[in-house]
Amino acid sequence: MEKIYTGKTKDVYRxxxxxxxxxxxxxxxxxxxxxxxxxxxxxxSIEGAGKAxxxxxxxxxxxxxxxxxxxxxxxxxxxxxxxxxxPARPFGQGVEVIxxxxxxxxxxxxxxxxxxxxxxxDGYVEVTLKDDDRNDPLxxxxxxxxxxxxxxxxxxxxxxxxxxxxxxxxxxxxxxDLELYDIKFEFGRVGEDNHVALIDxxxxxxxxxxxxxxxxxxxxxxxxxLEA
Amino acid sequence: MEKIYTGKTKDVYRxxxxxxxxxxxxxxxxxxxxxxxxxxxxxxSIEGAGKAxxxxxxxxxxxxxxxxxxxxxxxxxxxxxxxxxxPARPFGQGVEVIxxxxxxxxxxxxxxxxxxxxxxxDGYVEVTLKDDDRNDPLxxxxxxxxxxxxxxxxxxxxxxxxxxxxxxxxxxxxxxDLELYDIKFEFGRVGEDNHVALIDxxxxxxxxxxxxxxxxxxxxxxxxxLEA
Numbered sequence: 001m002e003k004i005y006t007g008k009t010k011d012v013y014r015x016x017x018x019x020x021x022x023x024x025x026x027x028x029x030x031x032x033x034x035x036x037x038x039x040x041x042x043x044x045s046i047e048g049a050g051k052a053x054x055x056x057x058x059x060x061x062x063x064x065x066x067x068x069x070x071x072x073x074x075x076x077x078x079x080x081x082x083x084x085x086x087p088a089r090p091f092g093q094g095v096e097v098i099x100x101x102x103x104x105x106x107x108x109x110x111x112x113x114x115x116x117x118x119x120x121x122d123g124y125v126e127v128t129l130k131d132d133d134r135n136d137p138l139x140x141x142x143x144x145x146x147x148x149x150x151x152x153x154x155x156x157x158x159x160x161x162x163x164x165x166x167x168x169x170x171x172x173x174x175x176x177d178l179e180l181y182d183i184k185f186e187f188g189r190v191g192e193d194n195h196v197a198l199i200d201x202x203x204x205x206x207x208x209x210x211x212x213x214x215x216x217x218x219x220x221x222x223x224x225x226l227e228a
Numbered sequence: 229m230e231k232i233y234t235g236k237t238k239d240v241y242r243x244x245x246x247x248x249x250x251x252x253x254x255x256x257x258x259x260x261x262x263x264x265x266x267x268x269x270x271x272x273s274i275e276g277a278g279k280a281x282x283x284x285x286x287x288x289x290x291x292x293x294x295x296x297x298x299x300x301x302x303x304x305x306x307x308x309x310x311x312x313x314x315p316a317r318p319f320g321q322g323v324e325v326i327x328x329x330x331x332x333x334x335x336x337x338x339x340x341x342x343x344x345x346x347x348x349x350d351g352y353v354e355v356t357l358k359d360d361d362r363n364d365p366l367x368x369x370x371x372x373x374x375x376x377x378x379x380x381x382x383x384x385x386x387x388x389x390x391x392x393x394x395x396x397x398x399x400x401x402x403x404x405d406l407e408l409y410d411i412k413f414e415f416g417r418v419g420e421d422n423h424v425a426l427i428d429x430x431x432x433x434x435x436x437x438x439x440x441x442x443x444x445x446x447x448x449x450x451x452x453x454l455e456a
Contacts, residue, residue, distance in 0.1 A: 092342060110365040113357065114320060114375040124374050129341065137338040140368050146352050147342040 024050035053203030070197035088188030092149035094130035252278035281431030298425035316416030320377035322358035411435035
């Protein structure tokens with residue numbers, strides 16, 4: 001087993017059978033010791049954060065696989081904090097896909113001339129580049145294609161899958177009386193046919209959730225979702 | 229004749245016959261007394277700047293009208309620094325359309341991970357909101373539609389018209405040994421059928437042009453384009 005990548009919150013190993021192993025760490029992103037899922041630096045380490053993130057990821061990926069939506073997920077080993085996945089090739093050096101049901105965060109910062117914070121959005125999808133130095137800039141389907149990152153056909157597929165996955169996550173959260181405001185996904189190309197598939201993780205740090213008027217912190221969210 | 233708008237570089241009057249009169253001023257945008265077409269504040273006044281901008285605008289709009297592309301342009305009066313135009317309704321509170329033949333400026337700042345400054349782009353079109361407070365944010369066709377600013381159909385038309393207009397401008401500039409790197413247009417809805425039409429102006433401050441390796445300042449560009 002060969003370590004091929006050391007990430008902010010996960011390490012990646014290549015296994016002899018061609019699958020990959022993601023090892024979830026207790027490090028979380030943040031600034032000045034305060035947990036902030038949107039931050040680009042590791043801010044602190046929280047005991048059990050890795051396991052909680054993995055358990056929620058397992059929960060959602062199994063639902064999504066069951067729905068017939070392509071993902072990289074194969075299995076999870078909660079005891080060892082690891083997830084076995086199919087190898088995936090990133091779009092360019094990595095993109096993030098954001099699905100929004102409410103106008104909050106960077107959407108409202110950008111488009112506040114045309115919306116109020118918290119206005120409902122009808123499953124709006126946008127893509128940003130993973131680029132810490134440039135604050136993960138927004139990019140259009142046309143620019144993605146022109147820069148050789150993704151075809152317009154892939155962009156369309158990715159948007160359709162994102163909306164389907166979002167509905168699954170939203171419905172599961174509604175069962176726990178939680179409202180999903182927005183969520184961030186990663187996609188890659190998987191298999192010999194290079195089909196678009198959901199990759200990475202779906203944990204509390206990937207989304208913004210509320211119970212009534214109350215914002216729910218990622219670690220609390222994971223607890224609420226996973227309790228029987 | 230009623231003054232209905234005082235702009236940074238133009239004032240707008242409504243005339244009795246229903247047309248509008250744009251009065252070009254010698255004020256130009258800039259910062260700390262230095263001319264900067266991208267700036268959002270009036271920086272200084274340059275004698276003759278209004279007339280030069282109007283003459284170049286007249287030159288291009290007449291070519292574009294001749295090509296059968298819809299614009300708001302009706303006539304220009306160079307002596308009085310005025311242009312007569314059809315009334316137009318903005319998209320939302322105004323959008324800007326940027327056409328890029330080279331990866332420079334904000335495109336390179338955003339996507340520098342995937343391109344070098346000056347890389348050729350194949351007529352890439354993007355739309356930004358006119359919003360000084362939020363630094364004119366980039367916006368996708370999906371967000372424009374969701375926020376009620378523009379339909380996807382209008383976005384498509386606008387992209388097609390932009391590329392056609394860009395070719396006209398680029399070809400005219402090439403005749404003067406000038407290379408167009410990028411250019412900014414405004415569009416609006418004109419006529420009872422609300423068709424998408426080019427509005428505002430096309431002057432030196434709307435574009436980035438080079439002669440060989442040499443960046444050409446807007447006022448020099450206007451002189452070069454207009455000399456016999």
